[in-house]
Amino acid sequence: MTTLAGKPHLTRAGSHLSRTGSIISFARREFRDAISSRWFLLYTVAFTVLAVAVSFMSLAGSGSQGFAGFGRTTAGLLNLIMLVVPLMALIAGAGSLAGERERGTLLYLLAQPVSRIEVLLGKYFGLALALCGSMCIGFGLSAGVLAWRAGSVGLSAFAMLVVFTCGLALAMLSVGMLLSVVSRRTGVATGLSLFAWLVFVFLSDLGLMAGTLLFKLRVQEVFAIGIINPLQAFKMAVIVNMNASLDVLGPVGMYASQTLGNSLPWLLALVLAIWTIIPLLIAVILFSKRASV
Amino acid sequence: MNATRSIPALIILLAIAFGVSAEAQHKSTDEILRLIDAAEPRAVVVVPPGVYQGNLVLDKPIELDGQGLAILDGGGKGNVVELLAANITIRGFVIRNSGKTVSGEPCGVRAMAGPIVIENNRFEDVLFGIDLRESPDSIIRDNVIHGKDMELGRRGDGIRLWWSHNCIVERNEVNGLRDMVFWYSENLTISQNHVTNSRYGLHFMYSHNTILKENQLSANSVGIYLMYSNNIKMVRNSIVNNRGASGYGIGLKDCDGIIVENNDLLANRVGIYLDNSPSSVDSTGLVTGNMVAFNEIGLLATPITHDNTISHNVFIENEEQVSAHGGGKLSRNHFSADGIGNFWSNYAGFDKDDNGIGDIAYEPRSLFRSLLAREPNLRIFLHSPAQQAIELTARAFPDLRPEPMFVDPAPLTRLPQLDLLVQSKTVARTPMALLALGLLLGAGAGGWMIARQRTLPASVGSPANQQARKVPA
Numbered sequence: 001m002t003t004l005a006g007k008p009h010l011t012r013a014g015s016h017l018s019r020t021g022s023i024i025s026f027a028r029r030e031f032r033d034a035i036s037s038r039w040f041l042l043y044t045v046a047f048t049v050l051a052v053a054v055s056f057m058s059l060a061g062s063g064s065q066g067f068a069g070f071g072r073t074t075a076g077l078l079n080l081i082m083l084v085v086p087l088m089a090l091i092a093g094a095g096s097l098a099g100e101r102e103r104g105t106l107l108y109l110l111a112q113p114v115s116r117i118e119v120l121l122g123k124y125f126g127l128a129l130a131l132c133g134s135m136c137i138g139f140g141l142s143a144g145v146l147a148w149r150a151g152s153v154g155l156s157a158f159a160m161l162v163v164f165t166c167g168l169a170l171a172m173l174s175v176g177m178l179l180s181v182v183s184r185r186t187g188v189a190t191g192l193s194l195f196a197w198l199v200f201v202f203l204s205d206l207g208l209m210a211g212t213l214l215f216k217l218r219v220q221e222v223f224a225i226g227i228i229n230p231l232q233a234f235k236m237a238v239i240v241n242m243n244a245s246l247d248v249l250g251p252v253g254m255y256a257s258q259t260l261g262n263s264l265p266w267l268l269a270l271v272l273a274i275w276t277i278i279p280l281l282i283a284v285i286l287f288s289k290r291a292s293v
Numbered sequence: 294m295n296a297t298r299s300i301p302a303l304i305i306l307l308a309i310a311f312g313v314s315a316e317a318q319h320k321s322t323d324e325i326l327r328l329i330d331a332a333e334p335r336a337v338v339v340v341p342p343g344v345y346q347g348n349l350v351l352d353k354p355i356e357l358d359g360q361g362l363a364i365l366d367g368g369g370k371g372n373v374v375e376l377l378a379a380n381i382t383i384r385g386f387v388i389r390n391s392g393k394t395v396s397g398e399p400c401g402v403r404a405m406a407g408p409i410v411i412e413n414n415r416f417e418d419v420l421f422g423i424d425l426r427e428s429p430d431s432i433i434r435d436n437v438i439h440g441k442d443m444e445l446g447r448r449g450d451g452i453r454l455w456w457s458h459n460c461i462v463e464r465n466e467v468n469g470l471r472d473m474v475f476w477y478s479e480n481l482t483i484s485q486n487h488v489t490n491s492r493y494g495l496h497f498m499y500s501h502n503t504i505l506k507e508n509q510l511s512a513n514s515v516g517i518y519l520m521y522s523n524n525i526k527m528v529r530n531s532i533v534n535n536r537g538a539s540g541y542g543i544g545l546k547d548c549d550g551i552i553v554e555n556n557d558l559l560a561n562r563v564g565i566y567l568d569n570s571p572s573s574v575d576s577t578g579l580v581t582g583n584m585v586a587f588n589e590i591g592l593l594a595t596p597i598t599h600d601n602t603i604s605h606n607v608f609i610e611n612e613e614q615v616s617a618h619g620g621g622k623l624s625r626n627h628f629s630a631d632g633i634g635n636f637w638s639n640y641a642g643f644d645k646d647d648n649g650i651g652d653i654a655y656e657p658r659s660l661f662r663s664l665l666a667r668e669p670n671l672r673i674f675l676h677s678p679a680q681q682a683i684e685l686t687a688r689a690f691p692d693l694r695p696e697p698m699f700v701d702p703a704p705l706t707r708l709p710q711l712d713l714l715v716q717s718k719t720v721a722r723t724p725m726a727l728l729a730l731g732l733l734l735g736a737g738a739g740g741w742m743i744a745r746q747r748t749l750p751a752s753v754g755s756p757a758n759q760q761a762r763k764v765p766a
Contacts, residue, residue, distance in 0.1 A: 032744045075612070078676045129743060133736040140732030147725035155724050162732065205679030212670050222670050235676055247538070248589060248612070250665075250672025 022114045026122020027129065034092065034130035043088045048138040050080050055145040074161060074242060077142065081165050082231050086172045087197050089131055093176020094193035096123045097287070098186045116288045120177070124280060128173055132166045139165070160241040168234040171275035178283040204229045219255040226252070233271035240265050322347035322365070329355050335380060352377040359386035367391045367399070373419065374402045382410040389417040393441055398449060401438070404428040407457060411436060421449035422470060425457040434463045440470035445492055454478040467491060475500045482506070488513060494535065497522040505530060507714050516542045516561065524550040529714045531557040541566040542588065549576035553583060555712045560587045564611065567594040567601060581605045582711050589613065596621030604630040605709060609638040615657060617698055620666030628701035636705040644706040655704040656697035660687035663695040
C-alpha cells in the first residue's frame with residue numbers, strides 16, 4: 001500500500017505550471033472542505049460574535065464624548081484574538097493531514113500524479129485562505145460597529161490589526177500543519193495542538209513572568225525572550241502600529257522603541273514570518289521524507 | 294444692495310494691495326521711533342504698513358497700532374521688540390525673526406516694566422514669544438505665536454511671566470514652542486488659550502491664586518503642570534493627547550488648595566497626577582466633575598498624597614483607571630462626597646434600588662498591578678491572556694488577592710452630565726464603514742470565487758471528498 005505513494009514528481013520532471021496548478025487545485029479543495037465543516041463555522045461564528053461584542057462593550061459610555069475609543073477596542077480585541085485565533089489555526093492545521101490519514105483518503109490523494117509538497121502546500125494555502133476569510137468576517141462586522149458608534153478614528157491601525165492577525169493565523173497554522181505531519185492520528189494531533197496552544201498563550205508568558213521576577217531579568221533579556229513567542233510579537237506589532245511606540249508596555253517596551261526605532265515593526269513582522277516559514281518547511285521536509293502514510 | 298455688499302470686498306482688496314506693497318517697502322525701526330518722539334506720551338500712534346527692520350526698543354508710554362499691516366523684523370538678531378517703560382501697548386503687528394541662540398533668550402516682545410498690553414499680534418519665527426519680567430498688571434491677549442522650526446529642546450517659551458502679578462493671558466494661540474511658563478507670578482487669569490505641539494502647555498512655579506479656565510492644550514508633552522503653587526482653580530480646560538515621556542494632562546506637585554473641576558482629560562499618558570498635593574497637613578484638594586477617558590492611567594497619585602476629595606468624575610476606559618505611583622494605597626483620600634462617588638466604566642456591581650448609586654463599593658484590586666508595582670518590567674505582558682490568567686488566579690485564591698488600593702463607596706451607575714468645554718465631536722464614519730464593507734465583501738466574494746469552480750480533476754477532488762463524507766463520524 002505504501003509504495004503507491006512513491007515520489008511521482010521525480011518521474012514527471014514537473015513543470016512549474018502544473019505544479020502551481022495542482023497546489024491551487026488542492027488549496028481550492030481544502031478551502032471548500034474547511035468552509036463546509038462544522039468546526040470551522042463554529043469558530044467563525046464564535047469569533048465574529050465575540051469581536052462584535054468586544055467592540056460594543058469597549059465603546060459603551062464613550063458616546064457622550066464622541067471621542068473614539070479605538071485604543072480600548074483594540075485592547076479588548078487583542079485579548080480575544082490572542083485566545084481564539086491561535087486555537088482556530090492550530091486545530092485547523094492539526095486536523096488537516098492527520099484527518100485525511102486517519103480516514104484513509106491521504107493514501108488516495110498521494111496516489112495521484114502529484115508530489116507530497118504540492119499536497120501539503122495546497123492544504124496550507126486553502127486553510128490559510130479560509131482562516132483569513134473567516135477573520136475578515138469578524139473584523140468586518142467589528143469595523144461596522146466602530147463606524148456606527150465611533151467613526152473612523154484609527155482606521156489605518158485597525159486595518160493593520162487585520163493584517164497582523166492574518167499573519168498570526170498563518171504562523172499558528174504552520175505550527176499546526178507540522179504537528180499534523182508528525183502525528184499518526186487526529187486525536188494525537190489535536191491533543192498536541194491544544195498543548196501547543198497552552199504553551200503559546202499561557203505557559204511561555206507565565207514562565208517568563210516567573211523568570212523575570214525570580215532572576216530579575218534585565219530589559220533586553222525580557223525583550224529578547226519575549227518576542228520569541230509569536231503571540232507577544234503579534235501583540236507588540238499591533239501596539240507599535242497604534243501608538244508609534246511601545247512605551248505603553250513599560251521599561252521593556254521603551255527599551256525596544258528606543259534601541260530599534262523604526263525597525264521595530266519590521267523585526268516583529270519578521271518573527272511572525274519566521275514562525276510561518278520554519279515550521280512549514282520542517283513539515284514539508286518531514287512529510288516528503290516519511291516513507292509511510 | 295449690490296453696492297453695500299461690495300464695500301467689504303473693496304476694503305479687503307485694498308488691504309491686500311496695501312499688504313503687498315507693505316512687503317515690498319523695507320523701512321527701519323527708526324521711523325517708528327521718530328513717530329513716537331513726535332507724539333505725546335500715552336498717545337495712539339498708528340504705524341503705517343511696511344516691513345520695519347531692526348530691534349525696536351521703547352522707553353516711553355505709548356500705544357502702538359500696526360493695524361495688522363506693519364511688520365517688525367528683528368533680522369535674526371536679539372529681541373524684536375523690547376519694552377523698558379510701563380504703559381505701552383503693542384497691537385496689530387506681525388513680529389518676526391528674532392535671534393535664535395538660546396543664551397540671550399531673544400524674544401518677540403520682552404517687557405521689563407508693567408503694566409503693558411500686547412494684543413492682536415502675530416509672532417512668527419521667534420525663539421521666545423512674549424517674556425514679561427517684573428511687569429505686573431499686564432494683559433496678553435489674542436496673539437498668535439509660532440516658533441522656530443527647531444527640535445523641542447532648543448526652542449524657547451511661548452509666553453513667560455517672571456515676577457509679574459495680576460496679569461491676564463487670554464485667547465492666545467501658541468504652536469510649536471517650548472513652554473507657557475509662569476514663575477513667581479500671582480493672581481493671574483489664564484483663559485481660552487490654545488497650546489499645541491509644545492512641551493508644557495501651562496507650567497507654574499511658585500505662582501499662587503490663579504484661575505486657569507477654558508484653555509485647550511493638545512499634543513504637548515504635558516498639559517498643565519503646577520509646582521509649589523497654591524490656591525489654583527482649573528475649570529473647563531480641554532486637555533487632549535499629551536503623551537510625552539512624563540506626559541500628564543494635569544500634574545500637581547506640592548500644591549495646596551487646588552480645585553480641578555469640569556476638565557476634559559482625554560488620551561493623555563496620565564490624566565491627573567497628584568504628587569504630594571496637598572502637601573500641607575491642613576490643606577485639601579478637590580477633583581470633581583472631570584471627564585477622564587482613554588488615558589494610559591486615569592489618575593496617578595503618590596501614596597503620600599492625602600485629603601483630596603475625588604468625586605463626580607467620569608473615568609472611562611483608561612488603561613489603568615487609578616494607580617498609586619510606586620505601589621501602595623491611596624486610602625488617605627476620599628473618593629466620594631455627600632454619598633456620591635465617581636463613574637467607573639469598569640464597575641461590575643449593581644444598583645438594586647435604581648437610585649444611580651451602585652450597591653457595592655468600587656474597590657480596584659488587581660494581582661497583576663501589584664506585581665507590576667514590584668517589577669515594572671512585567672508591563673510587557675500587558676494585554677496578553679497571561680495577564681488575565683493571573684487575575685483569574687487571584688479571584689480563585691483569595692489569599693493571593695491584594696488589598697484594594699482605595700474604596701469608592703458610592704460609585705455612579707449612570708453617566709452624570711458634565712459641564713465640559715468641548716461637548717462632543719463628530720467623526721467621519723464613511724472610511725471605517727467602507728473598510729467594514731470591504732472586509733465583508735472581500736471575504737464573501739473571495740470565498741465564493743475560490744469555492745465555486747471545481748477545476749480540480751474529478752479523479753483527485755471529488756471522490757476523496759465523497760469518500761470522506763461517507764466515513765461515519
